[in-house]
Amino acid sequence: MKAPHFLFFILFLCTSMIANAQEAKLKKIFNGKNLKGWVAPVNKDCWTVSKGILYVKNEPTKKGEILWTEKSYQDFVFQADFLMGEGTVDSGIFLRSENDQVQIGISGSLKRDMTGSPYVPKLRYPVEASGVKDILKLKDWNTLKIKLVGKTYTAYLNGKEVMTYTSADIPASGPIGIQLHPGNEMSISYRKILMAEL
Template structure:
């Protein structure tokens, strides 16, 4: 009887050890399968040179228009990213396929409307990208791309002498983007009566502080582009709307303000914007709504994708009416 009892205890102990060992093995296997540490990633050889941000130039019926793409590694092998066309906002890419050195992805239309997807196909050509964009209506364009610059500044800027970009009298120092301009100066106020042309400074700038006062009617939409590439959104966004990347005070499609700081339509408002490299700070009506955040790339409607170069200030005038009464820029020395 004692021998049987001892034998039973031994069997139970062995069974317990076996189950413990089995559970440990399962846990170890599970841990191996659930590695979430990006530092442990091994970047696949075939995709490593594609990863990063690219400034694109698209040949659209003989006209060079800007575009942008970011390609990222999700997990161990899946490529995802983001894309900006010559209009609209930053759009997420759920999956970028890569085979035989060529990448491709499909993305649905945004403000373009219509059915079907846009299809982007490309490959590395030395240190550059080249490829095609086929629209959802079947039009096909070619593009080239270069790696986007980091724009890191080694030290804080020293500020120069403020420049009054608007003299309160006329459009001296500005040019319209087309012959449909509705910009005029009335009683010391720079006014855009309705959708027509954008207004662009003749001067170009690198790093700067920009202050401007503006007013818009109900339902209007405009924006101010920094270096002609990054839009600070001006829109009649409802005060009770959650802040977002498409609404008042955003860097359009990329950076969301931390609150909806608009005073509403028909009120004079003020933005104070500081741009150093890619880092932007926006103060709206006395409230800091974006603080020293990196702008990843160009926004839709940019003049070009040459991010490493100086660029103008431009005011969006092809969407709706808007007014300005003071525009002051302080450049970095």
């Protein structure tokens, strides 16, 4: 192979590898039939699955719960559709531990919608997601995508970037959790829960 052709081939190969890395293929981590691949919840009445949808609803004592993946992850892209239900919806996605969460719904402390914002217990909401009011659909399905690389995570709501945050205390590896916040009468539904490891 002549030198110019060889250089072109190497450049093409590198470009393809970068493109593939950037477009990591999302795979199902929720099969839509049961909770296989997830740590069995204590209160199974809070988590029901039917026809591809995970229904999440607080029980009368409002204890709340977190549904964790069995597997731990390092760098990844997580994506799920969610539909707000009844009551004061306060949910979210935990990233590798309970230290970092991307909020879905009403903040218990701020008493307003903070969807797409990071919640860190020591700092509460260190930054606020932008443009959510114009993007969020309260009566229809929304898509939340979270990309986490190292200590930095970025949230996208319905295809639009709304937040980027770098967390000092996020662990290097851990499971992904779906939160059912305690203390509220609420329901929320999830579907098409996907993950791509980077």
